[in-house]
Amino acid sequence: MRDEDLPAEFKARMAAARALTDYEDRVEPRAVRAWYDAERDLVLFELKNRCVFGFPAMQVADWGLAGTTPEQLAQVEPDFGGSVLHWEPLEDGIVIGGLLLRLLNVKAWYAKRLDGYDEAGASPHSDGSDAEFEAAEALFELESRFEPRAVKAWFDADRGLVMFELKNGCVFGFPPAAEADSGLAGATPTQLGEVEPFALGEALRWEELDADISVPGLLLHQLNVKAWCWKWFGGEAPAGHPDHGRQQPSATTPDALQPVEHVGD
Numbered sequence: 001m002r003d004e005d006l007p008a009e010f011k012a013r014m015a016a017a018r019a020l021t022d023y024e025d026r027v028e029p030r031a032v033r034a035w036y037d038a039e040r041d042l043v044l045f046e047l048k049n050r051c052v053f054g055f056p057a058m059q060v061a062d063w064g065l066a067g068t069t070p071e072q073l074a075q076v077e078p079d080f081g082g083s084v085l086h087w088e089p090l091e092d093g094i095v096i097g098g099l100l101l102r103l104l105n106v107k108a109w110y111a112k113r114l115d116g117y118d119e120a121g122a123s124p125h126s127d128g129s130d131a132e133f134e135a136a137e138a139l140f141e142l143e144s145r146f147e148p149r150a151v152k153a154w155f156d157a158d159r160g161l162v163m164f165e166l167k168n169g170c171v172f173g174f175p176p177a178a179e180a181d182s183g184l185a186g187a188t189p190t191q192l193g194e195v196e197p198f199a200l201g202e203a204l205r206w207e208e209l210d211a212d213i214s215v216p217g218l219l220l221h222q223l224n225v226k227a228w229c230w231k232w233f234g235g236e237a238p239a240g241h242p243d244h245g246r247q248q249p250s251a252t253t254p255d256a257l258q259p260v261e262h263v264g265d
Helices: 008-027 057-063 096-103 110-114 130-143 176-182 215-223
Strands: 031-037 042-047 052-055 076-079 084-087 092-095 150-156 161-166 171-174 196-198 203-206 211-214
Touching: 031 076, 042 076, 052 057, 052 096, 057 096, 084 096, 092 096, 110 215, 150 196, 150 203, 171 176, 171 215, 176 211, 176 215, 203 215, 211 215
Parallel strands: none
Antiparallel strands: 031 042, 042 052, 052 171, 076 084, 084 092, 150 161, 161 171, 196 203, 203 211
């Protein structure tokens, strides 16, 4: 049957499906390559924006990786347009969006970072009193039990990426040019290599450059979380989405992405 002979309703559904696929490919994290680092026991993948994320397989053992050998883990590759990590010998795969939301514990903290807080994590309605400072300090300590926190950081000169490790053993790397507005523009490899975790791991700090970047804020930005996390947590499709205005039920089982305390401990 020729395309012009297809029913109008069917062609409309096909066009809508293509529009949705194109949109998701633009805004959601997509892997362009994946590999296994046996020395560090990490599964790693590179995204379209050159960022790299790595995770210990044991962190998602209940998602099909329990009891896997290094040889099996090494056969990871992107599939379904880069939206899935797939292991052919295991006949299993993991959706990258769900993986990131779970390992970064996003449901526990992303709303605060997106609505009503500045880059330092302080309320925009601060009055600067001692009582408010003490309350903010207590809140900061509480948040450190749920939010991603860096335990070490370094510059990978071979890949040209600033890398940091989180408390749960996951690693993330980003090209400095992607955060040029944060004070990294024009920095040399030597200067970039002086990065250190700061503020109990909530931020990355470059003393010589007088630059610092919030770790949760960086992850939200580089992973474009606001544009796609709604479909996992439930809610309304954002402006620009083909289904804008429609309510989306959660794409996960009820407890699959629930917040956890002491993430990485």
